[in-house]
Amino acid sequence: MADKVVLAYSGGLDTSVAIKWLKEKYSLDVIALTVDVGNERDFSAVRDKALKVGAIKAMVVDVKEQFVNDYVFPALQAEALYEEQYPLATALSRPLMSKVLVDAALKEGATAIAHGCTGKGNDQVRFEVGITALAPDIKIIAPAREWGMTRKETIAYAQQHNIPVPITISSPYSIDENLWGRSIECGLLEDPWNEPPEDAFLWSVSPADAPDKAAYIEIGFEKGVPVNVDSRRMDGVSLTQYLNQLAGSHGIGRIDMIENRLVGIKSREIYEVPAGVVLMEAHRALESLTLSKSQLRFKQRVAQEYAGLTYDGLWFSAHRRDLAAYVQSTQQFVSGTVRLKLFKGKCSVVGRKSLHSLYSLSLATYDKGDRFDQSAAAGFIHIWGLPNKTQSQVQKTEDD
Secondary structure (H helix, E strand, O other), X not given: OOOEEEEEXXXXXXXXXXXXXXXXXXXXXXXXXXXXXXOOOOHHHHHHHHHHHOOOEEEEEEXXXXXXXXXXXXXXXXXXXXXXXXXXXXXXXHHHHHHHHHHHHHHHOOOEEEOOOOOOOXXXXXXXXXHHHHOOOOXXXXXHHHOOOOHHHHHHHHHHOOOOOOOOOOOOOEEEEEOOEEEXXXXXXXXXXXXXXXXXXXXXXXXXXXXXXXEEEEEEEEOXXXXXXXXXXXXXXXXXXXXXXXXXXXXXXXXXXXXXXXXXXXXXXXXXXXXXXXXXXXXXXXXXXXOOHHHHXXXXXXXXXXXXXXXXXXXXXXXXXXXXXXXXXXXXXXXXXXXXXXXXXXXXXXXXXXXXXXXXXXXXXXXXXXXXXXXXXXHHHHHHHHHHHHHHHHOOOOOO
C-alpha cells in the first residue's frame, strides 16, 4: 500500500499536473484538499477534476467564517498593510490553509504535504514555514519547484496525460482569490510601465465608469470588529461580501504596487480589495477618535511589524502572537460608527462617533463653551522647550 500525500489543490494547471507527477515521481497516493476561503469557485467541479486526474480522495473544506473572524479581522484590528498598501489578502489565507492541510494529513495518516507554489514566490515560504510550525516532522514536497518545467512544458505535460488545461498561453494572468481580495500578476503586468488593462479586474469597475452619484454608508464597530452596515447587523462573511460588491461598484479597491517579495526580488502586483480598503479607512478613523496619541504612535509601529510577519509567513510565531495580544488590548474601546463617502474610486471618511470618544468639543472649540485654559500655555511652552533651550545655549554648532 502506497504512502499518502495531502496536496493543496486549487484545480489549476500546476496542482492538477502535480497529482500525476507525485504518483510518477514519489509513488504516492494523492489526497486532494481544496480550502474554501471565499474563492467563488464551482467546488464540485474542482473535486471531480481531482478524482478524474488521479487523486484517491478529494475534499473541500469550507473555512470562510474562520478565515474572516480569526485571520482577516485581527489583521484589520492591527491595521496591517504590507508596505503601507497591501491588505494581505493572499498572505492571510496561507496560515489557515496550512493548518487545514496539517489537520487533514494527521487525520488521513499521510506522510507528506504538497503544494503547487513555484520557487520564486512568497507562498512557498508561507506554506512551508506554517506547516513546519504546526507539524515539524512532516515531509513537504513542492512539485512545481522540483520538476523544472516551463509554463509551456507544464501545459504540454498536461496534454500528454489528458489533464484538462485551465489556462492558455494567450491568457497568462496568475490570479489568487479569496473573500478578502484578489491578486493579479504575470503577463503584460510584469512590465511596471504598462497600465493594467480592464480585463485584469473583476470585482471593481473603472472609476471613470462608476456612478456619478456618491454613496454614503455607515459602518458600526465593536471592539475594533465591524458588525453592521447602515445599522444592519451582519456576520463577518456577509459583511465583507456586501462591501466588496458595494465598494467595487464605485471603483474602489484597486491597488497597483511594486512589492518587495520575501525571496528578495521586486514584483509588480495588482490587487482588488474593495472591502479591505473601506474597512481599513473606517477602522483608522475610529481609532483616531478612541486611542490616545501614544497608543496611536506605537500601534503604527506594531502594524508595520504585524504586516511584515504575516507577509513573511510567520503567523504562527511567538512574536506575532505577542503583537496580537497588544493589538487586542488596544481594541477595548474601539467601538462606534464611521460614515464614509464612496465616489469614483475614492473612499473618504466624512463622520465618526463613539461613546468612548476622547474628542471633547468643549476643549477643541474656539467658540462659546471653550473650557481650555489658554493662560496655562505660556508655562507649558516654557517647561516643554527648556531642555532644547538649555542645550542650544551651551552647545552651539556651526549650523546655529
